[in-house]
Amino acid sequence: MYQLVIAFITSLLLTVVASLPTNSNNLIDPEIPTDSEADNFLDIDKFANSTAFTVVENGTNLRYTFGKRVKSDRLVSQNTETNYWPTPQNVTLILQYPGSGQGAIITFVEVVVNQSSNIGLARVIAGGIGKRFMATIVEGNRTFWFNYSAHIYGI
Incomplete structure (x- = not known):
């Protein structure tokens, strides 16, 4: 099994883990980074009880949303990344x-x-709307490319 790990730290801590297709359904890297504050701890055991985003599909574009814009909110974090591979990958973005x-x-x-x-x-998988922290997993399966743009709004 081959894994590609790309880390990028700005106001978001992002990790992309891509692996060749296997029979395993576990696409989550067990070495997920955690924040030093107890409330910001990313507990992968909570994944089983995680909250799904709303998804709108338009061909190969998937738009995932969670929560809703409010009058006084503003963009507090954003990131964009582009990834291409010569063979199909199962990708997990944290x-x-x-x-x-x-x-x-x-x-x-x-x-x-x-x-x-x-x-x-x-x-x-941790935190969320109304909290000051959030951890999210985004997966793409059997894909030759995985390009994303993430935007977080807050007050």
Whole structure:
């Protein structure tokens, strides 16, 4: 099994894990980074009880949303990344806000993914709307490319 790990730290802590297709349904890297504050701890055991995003599919574009915009919110974090592979990959993107420190109170999250297949999902695995932190997993399966743009709004 081959894994490609790309880490990028800004106001979001992002990890993309891509692996060749296997029979395993476990696409989550057990070495998920955690924040030093107890409330920001990313507990992968909570994945079973995670909250799904709303998804709108338009061909190979998937728009995942969670929460709703409110009058006084503003964009508090954003990131975009592009990835291409010569063979189909199962991709897991882990988004964690904030990357460090205390974040704004989250009101709305949007992740737009463009990938070669339309097979994917997004789930909140820690924190969420009304909290100052959030960890999210976005998956794309059997894809030659995985391009995303993530936006988090808060007050």
